[in-house]
Every structure is written in structure tokens, then in C-alpha cells.
Amino acid sequence: MRVLFDxxxxxxxxxxxxxxxxxxxxxRGWSTMKxxxxxxxxxxxGFDVLVTTDQNLIHQQNLSNRQIAIVVLTTTNWPAIERGxxxxxxxxxxIKPGSFVEIIF
Numbered sequence: 513m514r515v516l517f518d519x520x521x522x523x524x525x526x527x528x529x530x531x532x533x534x535x536x537x538x539x540r541g542w543s544t545m546k547x548x549x550x551x552x553x554x555x556x557x558g559f560d561v562l563v564t565t566d567q568n569l570i571h572q573q574n575l576s577n578r579q580i581a582i583v584v585l586t587t588t589n590w591p592a593i594e595r596g597x598x599x600x601x602x603x604x605x606x607i608k609p610g611s612f613v614e615i616i617f
Contacts (some may be wrong), residue, residue, distance in 0.1 A: 513604065516554050518564035519543060522590040525563075528597045532604060535559070547573055555580045561607060563600075570612055581607045584614045592617040 515529060517536045526534045537543050540557075542550055547569055554562055561581045565588045575582065583603050585593060593600070596617050603613045 513560045514558060515561045515563060515604065516540075516559045518550070518562055518566060520565040520588050521563050521585065522588060522593055524590055525593060525597065525600065528601060529604065551578060551580060560609070561604060567614075570614075575610070575612060577610075579609050581609055582612045583607065584612070585617070586614065587617045589617070 513532045515532045515534045517523070517526070517534060519537055523536060537545070537550065542553055545553060547566065551562065551573065555578065559580055561583055563583045563585065565585045567584055567586060569582065569584065583600070585600070587593065596615065599615050603615055607613060
């Protein structure tokens with residue numbers, strides 16, 4: 513599965529997602545894109561999932577026609593995310609195209 517980390521997603525999480533190919537928006541040169549542009553670019557480039565800490569994304573974007581799945585982490589705090597990394601891996605393992613999952617830490 514191709515996973516894209518949005519700005520704010522702690523990079524150390526990447527090492528726990530080894531079954532997946534993880535890319536960071538910065539690596540793609542997409543750091544300055546707005547949410548809609550980013551989702552369009554990610555879908556066109558074949559990403560399966562966007563992992564973000566932007567809790568407003570669901571309210572700002574119409575996700576009903578999207579193929580990319582969205583995983584929202586409710587914190588940017590790496591120690592909290594690291595303690596709950598199983599929640600993240602479980603979410604990625606069970607996610608369906610176009611779905612939305614919020615992980616509360």
C-alpha cells in the first residue's frame with residue numbers, strides 16, 4: 513500500500529509501517545499544496561492512504577468521491593502516537609478505498 517504522510521505527521525511513525533511504502537509530502541515537493549490540491553495530486557499519483565493530523569480535513573473537503581483513504585491522527589505528539597502505533601497499523605491494515613478513520617490518542 514502506498515501511504516502519504518501530510519505535514520505534521522511524525523516521521524518516526526514511518527519505521528513502524530514497513531509493509532507499506534511511505535512517502536512524505538515534503539519529499540514530493542507538495543508541502544505548499546492546499547488540502548484539495550494535495551488530495552488530487554495524491555490520487556493521481558496512485559497513493560492509497562493519506563495520514564494526516566489535520567482534524568478539520570473531513571469538514572473542509574468533500575471526500576465522498578475520493579478513492580484515497582484518510583487516516584487522521586488526533587495529535588502530533590510522537591510519544592503518544594508511538595504508544596498507540598498498533599491503532600495506526602490496524603487502521604491501515606483494514607482501511608478501504610475512500611474511507612476515513614480517525615485515531616484518538
